[in-house]
Amino acid sequence: MSQAFTHQHRKAFWLAAGLLGASGVLLLLGVSVGSTGFDSVLDLRRDPQALLIVSEIRLPRTLGAWLAGALLGLAGAVAQGLFRNPLADPYLLGSASGASLGVAAAMALFGVSPLATHWLARVGLTGAAFVGAVLAVLLTLLLAKGVQHTLRLLLAGVIVGVVLGAITSLVLLLTPEIMQAMQSFMLGSTGLVGWTACAIMAAVFAAAMLAAWMMSHALDGLALGEATAQSLGLPLPQMRAALVAVLALATGTAVAQTGLIAFVGLAAPHLVRSVVKTTHGRLIALASLMGAVLLTAADILARGLVAPQELPVGVLTAVLGGTYLLWLMHRHTGRGSGL
Template sequence: MSLLHGHQNRKALLLAGGLLLASAVLLLLGMTVGSTGFESVLNMQRDPQAMQIVWEIRLPRTAGAWLAGALLGLAGAVAQGLFRNPLADPYLLGSASGASLGVACAMVLFGVSPLATHWVARIGLTGAAFLGAVGAVLLTLLLAKGVQHTLRLLLAGVVVGVVLGALTSLILLLTPDIMQAMQSFMLGSTAFVGWTACVVMASTFVACLLAAWMMSHVLDGLALGEATAQSLGLRLPQMRAALVAVLALATGTAVAQTGLIAFVGLAAPHLVRSVVKTTHGRLILLASLMGAVLLMAADILARWLIAPQELPVGVLTAVLGGGYLLWLMHRHTGRGAGL
């Protein structure tokens, strides 16, 4: 047993080291990908404009993709442990629909002129998305009458997501001029991420990672069943509420800065578990690193595929993540048929 535990520890360390190395390589690669290509990096020393492109646009954008992916990966690991469901994702409590509704309302209030859109994207959009996401989670908690019953919380999140999504669609139908402006948010984009957004996401990530790691033993207990967790003396109602707060804060912060990016929070914990079986304390950290690498790689690919234009990063993550999950389902179905 101890040999198996030691083997899993080594695999976890190797995976963490590999993900950190991949992050460093992708960070350097992200500095070279853009409309002006590698020339901006070569001319940094003698061209102030090239220096500005790399240090004020490409580098914060690439770092922001890493941080947003880390937040979504962390939230995905917490959600799957909290609901004891491998298909749970960070948007399960209605945060995605709430963020979309908040952005749609902001667009209606501030308009979509170039000046207004720029201001909304920099300040109002971020705040509206975050408030919408957190407000949706609070509404879910209100409908579920707290966090005592996981199934009720799950169903309340689905209901809130459907209702708020319908309200967003209604706003888009009534004000079709905001449709195009909403697309960049709903498809996900790191184009507006700057150093201020990176600082916000980094601070939130550190706080959420520490909180989730300190409560990881609760997720380990819940994995054994709710009755077993209670018999271990865990204060489930309080701990569940704290974990939901971590989930809402991590998801709301990522969505506010980069829009709705699908499958990263769902796929990252799956990829980690396919490599190593470990406790939730390590799973949360590894899923954060995996989500960061996934989103950073997808962002670089989105900028490179049809350069000098770019694809919405959320489209790539949806296609790649959906393809991975379909392959995973096919593999498990094949094994089941073989049994």
């Protein structure tokens, strides 16, 4: 038992080291890939204008993709532990649909009015997305009558997501002039991430990681069953509420800055568990690193595959993540077990 624990601990350490190393390499690649393809960072140092592009556009964008992926990976690990469901993803509580509705409503109400410039400068679509995501989660909690019943919370999140998604479609139908602008948000993009967005995501990630790590023993207890967790003396209602808050904050912040990016939060914990079996404390940290690496790599591919044109990063993550999950399902079906 001790040897097995030591072996898994060593694997977790090397996985973390590998993901950190990959993050460094991807950061270097990210500042080197632009609309003209690949540029050497050493060559850019001789051109002040090119250096400005790197420091003000490429570097914050790459770092923003890393932070957004880390937030989604963290939220995915929390969601799967909280609902005890390996198919749970960060958008399960309706935050994605709420963010989409917030952005669509903001564009419909202010996009063609004289107040548009003033309102968007003061609050912005980022604020509308975040407010929409938070309100959607609060609506889910209201319908579920709190966090005491996990299944009720899960069903309420699905219902809220469907209803808000339908309302968003209705808003787009009534105001077709905003469809093109909404497309960027709904397909996911890191193109508008700047240093302010990076600072916001970094602060939220630090707070969410600390809170999730401190409550990871509750997720370990829930993995053994609700009755077992209660017998261990864990204050489950309070910890569930706190974990839902962490999930909503991490997801809402990522969605507000980069739009709807699929599969990163769902696939990151799966990839970690396929390599190492560990406690939720380490799983959350490793899933954050895995999500950061996945989204940063996808963002670089989205920029470089068909340069000077750019693919929506959300489409790329959906294709890659969907392919991975299909392969995973096929492998486990062959073994006669589920995900």
